[in-house]
Amino acid sequence: MKISSRFSIAVHIVLILAVRGSSQKMTSDFLASCIFVNPVVIRRILGQLKKAEIADVKSGEGGAFLLKDVSDLTLFDIYQAVEVVEDVSLFNSHKGAEMKCPVDCHSCPKLSGGNDVGGTENENCPSTSSEACCYIHSSIEDHLLSAQKAMEESLKRTTVHQMIEDMMAAIPKELNN
Amino acid sequence: MKISSRFSIAVHIVLILAVRGSSQKMTSDFLASCIFVNPVVIRRILGQLKKAEIADVKSGEGGAFLLKDVSDLTLFDIYQAVEVVEDVSLFNSHKGAEMKCPVDCHSCPKLSGGNDVGGTENENCPSTSSEACCYIHSSIEDHLLSAQKAMEESLKRTTVHQMIEDMMAAIPKELNN
DNA sequence: TATTGTTGTAACAATTACTGTTACAACGAA
DNA sequence: TTCGTTGTAACAGTAATTGTTACAACAATA
Numbered sequence: 001m002k003i004s005s006r007f008s009i010a011v012h013i014v015l016i017l018a019v020r021g022s023s024q025k026m027t028s029d030f031l032a033s034c035i036f037v038n039p040v041v042i043r044r045i046l047g048q049l050k051k052a053e054i055a056d057v058k059s060g061e062g063g064a065f066l067l068k069d070v071s072d073l074t075l076f077d078i079y080q081a082v083e084v085v086e087d088v089s090l091f092n093s094h095k096g097a098e099m100k101c102p103v104d105c106h107s108c109p110k111l112s113g114g115n116d117v118g119g120t121e122n123e124n125c126p127s128t129s130s131e132a133c134c135y136i137h138s139s140i141e142d143h144l145l146s147a148q149k150a151m152e153e154s155l156k157r158t159t160v161h162q163m164i165e166d167m168m169a170a171i172p173k174e175l176n177n
Numbered sequence: 178m179k180i181s182s183r184f185s186i187a188v189h190i191v192l193i194l195a196v197r198g199s200s201q202k203m204t205s206d207f208l209a210s211c212i213f214v215n216p217v218v219i220r221r222i223l224g225q226l227k228k229a230e231i232a233d234v235k236s237g238e239g240g241a242f243l244l245k246d247v248s249d250l251t252l253f254d255i256y257q258a259v260e261v262v263e264d265v266s267l268f269n270s271h272k273g274a275e276m277k278c279p280v281d282c283h284s285c286p287k288l289s290g291g292n293d294v295g296g297t298e299n300e301n302c303p304s305t306s307s308e309a310c311c312y313i314h315s316s317i318e319d320h321l322l323s324a325q326k327a328m329e330e331s332l333k334r335t336t337v338h339q340m341i342e343d344m345m346a347a348i349p350k351e352l353n354n
Numbered sequence: 355t356a357t358t359g360t361t362g363t364a365a366c367a368a369t370t371a372c373t374g375t376t377a378c379a380a381c382g383a384a
Numbered sequence: 385t386t387c388g389t390t391g392t393a394a395c396a397g398t399a400a401t402t403g404t405t406a407c408a409a410c411a412a413t414a
Contacts, residue, residue, distance in 0.1 A: 005372085008268055008317060015313045027389065038374050043391065060382025062389040075320060091185055136192045139344045140185060143252060143335045151328035158320050167316045182401085204360065215403050220362065237411025239360040357414075362407100369402075374395105381390080 006082040009035055010045050014078060015167075017055060017066045018160055025063040045082060052081035070164060076155035090148040183259040186212055187222050191255060192344075194232060194243045195337055202240040222259060229258035247341060253332035267325040 012035045017026055024030070028046065032039040046064055049055040054077060057064045066073070189212050194203055201207070205223065209216040223241055226232040231254060234241045243250075 008321070011317050011321075012313060015317070019313070025389095029389085039390095040375070040392090041373070043389095047391070057390070058382085059391095060380080060389070062382090075324070136189060136196070136344060138347065139340045140188050140192070142343070143340060144185070144188075146335070147252070147328045147331040150331035151324045154324040154327035158323070163316045163320060166319070167313060170315065202360095206360085216361095217363090217404070218402070220360095221402095224362070234361070235411085236362095237360070237409080239411090355414100358412085359410105360412105361410080363409105365404100365406085367402100367404080370400085371398100372400105373398080375397100377394085378392090379390105380392105382388095384385100384387085 006045055006048075007079055009037060009041065010049060010078050010082045011075065013042065013045060013049065013064075014054065014066065014073070014160055015163060017064060018070050018164060019167075021065050026065065027062050028064075031064070048082050049078075052077065054078065054081055070160040073160045074156050075158045075160075075163075076152055079152070079155050090151070091144040183222055183225075184256055186214060186218065187226060187255050187259045188252065190219065190222060190226070190241070191231065191243065191250070191337055192340060194241060195247050195341060196344075198242050203242065204239050205241075208241070225259050226255075229254065231255065231258055247337040250337045251333050252335045252337075252340075253329055256329070256332050267328070268321040 013031055016031060016034055020026075028039040028042040031042045035042070046055060046057055050057060053067055054073065055064050055066050068077075190208055193208060193211055197203075205216040205219040208219045212219070223232060223234055227234065230244055231250065232241050232243050245254075
């Protein structure tokens with residue numbers, strides 16, 4: 001699966017506010033026509049950016065603007081604002097993971113010394129010996145979380161200021177006048 | 178949004194095959210009861226692992242097994258096998274991104290020197306001067322792709338062998354007999 | 355050969371999340 | 385008061401996933 005386009009749209013919004021915010025009123029209609037999405041979608045996302053205190057909107061009058069210095073604003077801030085991931089986990093666990101998975105032998109009587117930690121018993125539990133078939137689930141969680149963190153660290157390293165610099169650098173010289 | 182639980186289930190399958198594959202026949206029913214999902218879901222994912230030449234299934238007789246050494250098998254291999262991300266992009270772009278976004282001034286006549294690169298013209302284009310409002314979209318793509326790559330590199334660094342080692346290490350000593 | 359257990363796959367329902375759209379009350383400026 | 389704008393509710397449409405049933409194909413084996 002993919003991650004919501006909210007994030008990509010939110011980054012667009014922030015960059016447009018940063019680069020062009022002073023030149024005209026940033027209404028949701030204007031932003032919508034820039035980004036080619038519905039104005040209501042823009043307002044929904046602006047609402048999330050407001051809640052995160054990244055941007056604000058002039059009530060009644062209209063027009064959005066940034067609250068933060070672009071040097072202090074990272075992609076991670078925006079990512080959190082639009083709730084790209086629910087709770088903590090980018091990688092969805094299957095529903096059964098919360099149950100007593102027999103190979104997650106935290107809850108396997110054979111290996112936990114009989115300490116039942118809750119969940120549903122499974123008569124097919126493969127742990128017929130003390131053979132270590134266990135801790136699979138927590139191991140998976142750990143390593144997937146590491147991968148998620150690696151991505152988030154990359155987002156934290158990227159400021160909006162840097163993105164603007166990169167954009168400027170990408171503009172062909174003959175247009176820089 | 179979140180990523181398909183296919184990945185998490187696939188990793189479970191691989192770990193169970195690695196740890197317990199020799200002790201009994203790994204049928205889809207058995208794996209399903211271990212992981213608490215429907216057997217058909219297991220078969221679907223095993224089909225993807227087969228296509229990726231990570232595992233195979235004994236036709237007719239039944240029973241899955243790994244084709245690769247766990248030291249040579251990384252989470253990234255599994256991630257690719259189950260097609261966690263379509264094409265290349267973890268982060269969904271909004272549909273409009275493929276159009277002539279006026280702030281993606283690759284296509285803005287004002288900045289591209291009149292070289293039209295295709296797409297739909299937008300009369301609301303904010304680029305009324307040569308002011309650099311541009312290259313937003315490609316800058317976003319670049320930085321989001323970097324974040325995705327960071328995650329994938331983390332997955333590449335994690336072998337199934339390592340996960341098993343970590344699992345073993347996590348087992349309380351009193352159970353290691 | 356007939357039986358048995360298993361797989362691969364199709365088909366369909368149910369779920370979930372997201373997106374587009376319309377509508378409208380509230381709000382501030384002029 | 386009028387106007388443009390926002391915030392939000394409501395609903396339809398879309399897309400992907402998951403659970404489930406069903407069944408033909410297949411290998412082992414009795």
